[in-house]
Amino acid sequence: MDVIEGIAFVFGDNVDTDQIYPGRYLDLSDHREIALHAMEGIDPDFVKKVSQLVEIGPVVVAGRNFGCGSSREHAVIALKEIGVRAIVAKSFGRIFYRNALNQGLLLLDVPELKLNEIRGGAKVSIFLREGSLFFDGILSFRFKVPSESFLRLIEEGGVISYIKKYGKLEF
Amino acid sequence: MHAIEKILAVAAGKSEVKAGEVVFARIDVAEVNDLYLQVIKSFYELGDGEIVIPEKTVFVFDHYSPAPTIRSAENHKKMREFCREKGIKNLFDIGEGICHQVLVEGGFVGPGKVVIETDSHATTLGALGAFATGVGSTDLAIALKTGRLWFKVPEVIKIEIKGKLPVGVMAKDIILHILGRLKQDFAIYKAIEFNGGVVRALSMDERFVLCNMAVEMGAKTAYIQPDSSTYNYLMGLGCDISVFSEYQTDSDYIYSAKYEFDVSDLTPQVALPGSVDNVVSVSDCEGIKVDQIFVGTCTGGRLNDIRVLAEVLDGEKVSECTRLIVIPASKRIFMEALKKGYVEKLLKAGAVFSTPGCGPCLGAHEGVLASGERCISTSSRNFPGRMGSPDAQIYLSSPLVAAYSAIYGRITNPLHFI
Numbered sequence: 183m184d185v186i187e188g189i190a191f192v193f194g195d196n197v198d199t200d201q202i203y204p205g206r207y208l209d210l211s212d213h214r215e216i217a218l219h220a221m222e223g224i225d226p227d228f229v230k231k232v233s234q235l236v237e238i239g240p241v242v243v244a245g246r247n248f249g250c251g252s253s254r255e256h257a258v259i260a261l262k263e264i265g266v267r268a269i270v271a272k273s274f275g276r277i278f279y280r281n282a283l284n285q286g287l288l289l290l291d292v293p294e295l296k297l298n299e300i301r302g303g304a305k306v307s308i309f310l311r312e313g314s315l316f317f318d319g320i321l322s323f324r325f326k327v328p329s330e331s332f333l334r335l336i337e338e339g340g341v342i343s344y345i346k347k348y349g350k351l352e353f
Numbered sequence: 354m355h356a357i358e359k360i361l362a363v364a365a366g367k368s369e370v371k372a373g374e375v376v377f378a379r380i381d382v383a384e385v386n387d388l389y390l391q392v393i394k395s396f397y398e399l400g401d402g403e404i405v406i407p408e409k410t411v412f413v414f415d416h417y418s419p420a421p422t423i424r425s426a427e428n429h430k431k432m433r434e435f436c437r438e439k440g441i442k443n444l445f446d447i448g449e450g451i452c453h454q455v456l457v458e459g460g461f462v463g464p465g466k467v468v469i470e471t472d473s474h475a476t477t478l479g480a481l482g483a484f485a486t487g488v489g490s491t492d493l494a495i496a497l498k499t500g501r502l503w504f505k506v507p508e509v510i511k512i513e514i515k516g517k518l519p520v521g522v523m524a525k526d527i528i529l530h531i532l533g534r535l536k537q538d539f540a541i542y543k544a545i546e547f548n549g550g551v552v553r554a555l556s557m558d559e560r561f562v563l564c565n566m567a568v569e570m571g572a573k574t575a576y577i578q579p580d581s582s583t584y585n586y587l588m589g590l591g592c593d594i595s596v597f598s599e600y601q602t603d604s605d606y607i608y609s610a611k612y613e614f615d616v617s618d619l620t621p622q623v624a625l626p627g628s629v630d631n632v633v634s635v636s637d638c639e640g641i642k643v644d645q646i647f648v649g650t651c652t653g654g655r656l657n658d659i660r661v662l663a664e665v666l667d668g669e670k671v672s673e674c675t676r677l678i679v680i681p682a683s684k685r686i687f688m689e690a691l692k693k694g695y696v697e698k699l700l701k702a703g704a705v706f707s708t709p710g711c712g713p714c715l716g717a718h719e720g721v722l723a724s725g726e727r728c729i730s731t732s733s734r735n736f737p738g739r740m741g742s743p744d745a746q747i748y749l750s751s752p753l754v755a756a757y758s759a760i761y762g763r764i765t766n767p768l769h770f771i
């Protein structure tokens with residue numbers, strides 16, 4: 183999982199979990215059904231656009247405080263299930279962050295991200311162990327390389343498979 | 354160390370912890386609300402077996418209370434079965450109230466407790482001197498399986514509120530004002546402690562409002578040092594306070610930041626639709642027509658809120674151009690409001706009451722908004738689509754602003770009448 187590639191879907195600051203996954207669908211619990219409403223509160227065509235991608239998955243790119251608000255794990259489940267490879271944002275809501283770790287969805291804190299320079303649809307390449315990411319191979323930003331335990335958690339597909347494999351959680 | 358660090362240190366079996374450190378803490382209360390069947394799914398994915406903390410586990414049916422859809426009814430059914438099977442006695446079924454209030458009234462929370470809830474507004478409970486934080490379903494399931502959960506010890510920001518709170522200005526106005534200044538990503542991963550003369554003078558109902566909305570600044574938890582008001586409140590609820598332990602912050606503790614707010618000149622505040630930190634004085638938005646007024650939720654549905662509303666509407670009528678929905682935060686509050694005559698006054702004025710619980714706060718039922726409608730609400734969130742149609746607009750205010758707005762059908766400044 184050293185290099186991750188995808189297509190950028192760009193969002194702004196303070197995208198809350200009501201926008202990522204509207205409250206009216208909170209009674210769903212099947213992950214595939216949940217996925218059909220990913221980002222519906224902010225971009226009702228998100229799921230359609232993502233399903234048109236061939237061979238390459240979406241990477242969500244956002245500003246500050248992505249995933250703030252309600253603790254609903256549905257928000258993470260929807261994005262993971264629809265195939266989001268990673269979320270790159272200036273910062274994240276903390277419950278969303280924990281939920282993503284638990285579900286094995288890769289989040290990267292990139293405080294220097296310049297959203298206005300990033301084109302929706304740009305090709306994103308993330309070099310995880312080098313701490314750099316590129317848009318269309320040119321525009322680049324750096325981030326702090328995640329710890330090995332963090333990466334292992336993501337590689338294992340989340341905390342449940344991790345605990346099953348290693349017996350317990352350690353940092 | 355800060356009191357929060359001491360709570361976490363004791364819960365983790367350590368003599369000392371510091372900000373940034375990850376600890377595995379003992380959980381005193383693990384609360385699951387009815388939105389998250391995923392807790393049970395994750396629990397079983399972790400393997401079969403028992404809950405190691407059945408007496409510390411609490412289920413509350415509040416978000417879908419009573420069930421508005423077949424699916425939510427099925428979820429309730431599965432949760433009831435799970436509780437029966439796993440020996441969980443603390444099941445607060447429909448109509449008991451909103452989880453954060455139910456936990457307090459049930460005597461589960463007080464100074465020194467470590468509380469997790471599958472709800473971001475768990476920060477509310479820090480008003481009692483507990484460490485309380487919201488988590489997702491899988492985290493909660495891990496706590497049920499192991500009795501513990503990991504936390505990164507947070508840095509603490511101190512917010513001192515001083516001066517003299519003007520008449521007609523409430524805790525909701527204070528926290529909206531602070532949010533408007535500090536913004537919604539201000540305290541991500543951090544804890545906020547509220548302190549100062551104004552906080553000390555606030556009733557518990559009002560202190561809860563401050564801590565409740567700390568999460569709208571991204572805070573992991575909020576904290577108010579317990580004092581005699583805290584203990585009187587808990588004893589008034591019939592709680593056994595000997596089960597709680599109070600911790601004091603050391604005098605040499607270094608806060609990550611300190612802020613002071615003098616509220617002596619504060620006016621009633623309103624958060625404009627779309628984001629909680631877009632806050633103005635009510636005088637900057639008065640006159641805007643509203644289709645619905647909602648007084649309720651874990652932010653603004655306590656007895657004090659209903660009292661304020663009832664006193665203003667006593668002998669008045671809700672404007673014909675609007676509707677007023679009132680939902681007490683718990684059954685206990687509902688009964689108190691009945692006993693004190695607030696419910697009758699409000700019904701006579703034209704208010705509509707609904708089952709204690711979250712109501713339309715998250716757009717699930719009992720008063721959701723149509724497209725283009727405007728609502729003024731005592732709740733904590735006005736994100737697009739939060740209370741129904743994505744094209745509806747939600748203004749957030751104190752119950753006092755909501756009360757006068759109900760009479761005039763427009764956002765109204767209470768200071769004109771006080």
Ligand code: SF4
Nearest residue numbers: 474650651711714715
């Ligand atoms: S009242 Fe609203 S904010 Fe409070 S727990 Fe219920 S849905 Fe969440």
